[in-house]
Every structure is written in structure tokens, then in C-alpha cells.
Amino acid sequence: MKLVTFSAGAAPRVGVVSADGSAVHDVSALLPAGSRVLDVIGAWDDLGPVLRERAGEQEALPLESVELQAPIPEPRRNIWCVGKNYSEHAAEFGRSGYDTPSRSEAIPDKPIMFTKATTAVTGPGALVDPGPTSELDYEGELTAIIGKGGRGISREDAYSHVWGYTIINDVTARDVQRDHKQWLLGKSFDTHCPMGPYAVTADEIGDVTALELETTVNGERRQFAPLKDLIFDVPELIATISAGTTLLPGDLIATGTPAGVGLGFDPPRFLTSGDVVEITVTGLGTLSNRIR
Template sequence: MKFVTVKHNHETFVGLVDSDESKVLLLNPAEEVRTGKRSFPSSLQECIDLGESFIEQVQGLHDWVISGAHAASLYVSLDEVTLLAPIPRPNKNIFCVGKNYAEHAIEMGSEADIPEHVMVFTKAPTTVIGPNETVLNHLDVTNQLDYEGELAVIIGKKCRAINKEEALDYIFGYTILNDVTARDLQARHQQFFIGKSLDTTCPMGPWIVHKSVIENPNHLNIETIVNGEVRQSSNTKNFIFPIEEVISVLSAGMTLEPGDIIATGTPAGVGKGFKPPKFLSPGDHMEVTIENIGTLKNSIKR
């Protein structure tokens, strides 16, 4: 199951993308045909809050649609909708794992920079934009804008003090995130928050893939392309801290809630890692692709 938030005919809907990624089933309009009621919540965040009952309700609707003569009329082409970020305005800051690939830690410093413990910073909710949206160039505050393609985890159940063996059970699904970063602001403030939290610097999407589709999130190919050039190419098997450990560490003394977003770190190949650096410029086009999820595309404002 691939869940999206879309705009269609000036309304916002939660939808289910079909298997060939060409059409979307708008849940409430389809449910209205089925039952006469729009019984799904209006946002994907609220849907996730429902837990397994939401998945069961979606499965029931999907089975009804494909079993009858309704599919052709109830599905809408993806070309006819505008994809938004799956969770357009998160309830909290996005949790971000820093230096979770050894080669990235080395390119940003040396082997001494490979962390012994999970590093976490956050991005403000106001950073989030959707696929195909434009990232502001922020030339008034930075000339070192950089990309970071990442796998993001969406928490599905409230949890605290979760051990690693149980951690994956608390996930709703996975999406793609581009942790766009102002490197000069990051260096100037000696902290990550300001350099990571400029408006529009958290493209996310194109959808959330339900956890049932991803057999092993710690073994997915990930690639970032800028202007047609492959910059990042790795696999999440190279995580220093696998997803189970990240969730366990975060939840040790902190409650995680449905809809919380955890970006799991970026592999080597960021702009700052090149000599000379390859920072982003106005008009640059970025594509982040993760196996079994899809591709997130965004450009920098000219």
C-alpha cells in the first residue's frame, strides 16, 4: 500500500496509489460511493492515528473497488492531482539521525568522526514540502545549500522504552526525505537546527509505503542524482545504527507518537564532500530514489 496526500479539484484527499503508480484511489470519494458516507479522516496524520483499523478499512474499500465495476470510475490519474507531502505539516519537528553511514562521516571529517552513539538533531515542521515543489534558494542567508537523500520512517503507534526486537512493529511505513542543509549556517552556529530548518528544506514523498511492503528496511538501495549526475549511491545495509536501534534509543526516555518522522541519515556523496564542493545552485534539479519506495523530485528556485 502506498498512501498519498493530494489536491484534486481544490480539495485535499488521502489516497491509495495503484500498483503501477499511475492512478490513485481517493479514499473518501470512493467510500462515499460505497456507503454514502465519507468515513475516513481528512488527513493522513489522522488516518495513522487510527492504527490497524485504518489499514483494515482501506483494505475493505480496495477489495470492494476491484471486485466490482467501480475501479475505472473511482481511480484518478496521478497526472490529474497535485501530490503534497504525505504529512504536509507534521505535529513535531522531524527527528534526523546524523552521520549514520561511515563513509559520510569520513567525508565530513575523518574516521574519528564516525559516531559511537546515535546522533540526533531536528528540522522544524515548516521545512516540509512535497514532491515536485520548489526549494527556496535562500541566497539572502546562505551560499552553501546542500542535498542529503534519506530513508524516512513514519511511526505508527505510541511507544516508549521499546527494545530493538520490537521496534519495527511500531512503524507505520517509509518515505523519502531530502534533508537540504545550509552548510555555512550549520558551521557558524556550531549546531544543526538553523542550518537544517530553512523554509522548504525538507522535501518529502512522493508517498508513504506501508511497512508490509518493505521486507527489510535495512537493506534498500538509495541514490541521489543532481542535474543528471549520480552523487550518492549506497544501501541502507551500510547504516551504522539500524532502524531498530534508532527507535530504541529515541524511545528510551521519550514518547514517540503516530506520525512522528525519523530521517535515518544520508550516505556519502553530499555536495560538501567533493573537492571542490558541489553546493546547490538556483535551477538545480534533485532526484532521490529508494528501492521499493519510489523517486522524490525537487528543484532549487531560480
């Protein structure tokens, strides 16, 4: 099932995308008043069966007639992110001159975790505002959405805590990332976390390692990788974070980006006004955004 947050001349609502992808069913009548996708995920044991059985009976609006927002426009807390989680990207970042020398090892032996501010989130089709950077970069990432929260989650049990998946573009101000010698600030400018277009339930995705990710800029392929190439897979990331921190329903874990980001080219190929970045992941659709 594909859930969306959409608007069509009214306040944002929760929708379910039709099986053929052409329409959005407004499922507001099936949910408690004021429900968001975040609330639906938190009450999935009760609401999931209702949506599966009755969503197709609700009013259907053509997909092109509605405005999609990020499926979780206001996460309950910062997005969990992972640095250098593909071998080739770790290498390109290490030799770019943008990494902190103490962290420039080619392959990390533990997941490199950081977060991205909730206020950075924006939706599919939204403009990305560069803000105070002249070195704007893209990072296409598969993102896991936690369903059942918990602490001390084992690798073996991790997938039972995954509600589903979405796509995030971990837009980055590289000069700010470099100059401040940490990643939070350079990753958290407003509009620098495009998300969507859908939140897709895990049962619809199946084997995550069989998925493929592609990023294009103005139609030119820049990134391509199978998700099996992750250094630290989804279960490892969940186990790492939850070892000492309680994960909550709706938490987002962006799993890292493959090689091919702008700083990896010689000279770097940063984004400029008018560029269109499109990120596609098997089964999750395409997240498209233009640079203001």
C-alpha cells in the same frame, strides 16, 4: 499500500496509489471527514483493513493529473534526524571543515540526533528556496514513520512500531550549520524538507536492509548506498529516541545520508538555481525537486 496527500482542484485529500502506480484512488469517502494521512496512521488498526478492501473501488484519477503534496504535510512535531549515520559520510563530513571539532570523530559511538522544523516540509515537485545561504546542500534519506507510539521500546520490538517509510531530502544550509555550531537552524529553512512522494506501509517494503538509496543532481549520480550500511539501524534509532521520549503515531525518523553530499567534494559542489535533485529508494519511488 502507498498513501498520498493530493489535490485536484479542491482541498487536499488522502489517496491510495493503484497497484500499477498509474492512478490515485480518492478514499475520502472511506474516512472520517477531514482525515489526513497522519490521522489514518493513528487509526490504522481500524482504517487499514477498510482501505485494503475497498480503496480499489473508489474513484481513480490519473497520477499525472493530480498534485502530490508531502504525504504528511504538517507533522505533529519536528522530524527526528540522525547525523553521520554512514561511515563514509561521517568521514567526508569530518574532513570537510564544517563539523564542530569536538564532534569530528570519524565514526560516532552513539547516534547523533537533531531535529528539523515542521515548517520546512514541502512536497514532491515543489521548488526549494535557498533562503539566506550560499552553500545549499542535499542529503537523501530513508525515513521511518512510526505507527504505534511508545516509550522504552526495545530493539527487538522496534519494527512492530513502524507503520511504514517515505523519503526525505534533508536540505541543508552548510554555512549556517557551520557558523552556528549546531544543526537545527541550518536544517530548518522553509522548503528544506522535501518529503514523498508516498508513505508506504512496512509490509510492502519487507527487509529494510535490502533497500538501496540513490541521489542524482541533474541526472548525475552523487549518492548510492545499500541501507544495510547504516551505522545505527532503524531498531537502534527507535530504541535510542524512545528510551526517554514517547514516540507518537506519525513521528518521522530520517535515518541519515550516505557519502556524496556537496560538501564532500573538493571543491564543494553546492546546489544552484535550476538544479534538480532526485532521490530514489527501492520500493518508495523517486522524490524530485528543483532549486528556485
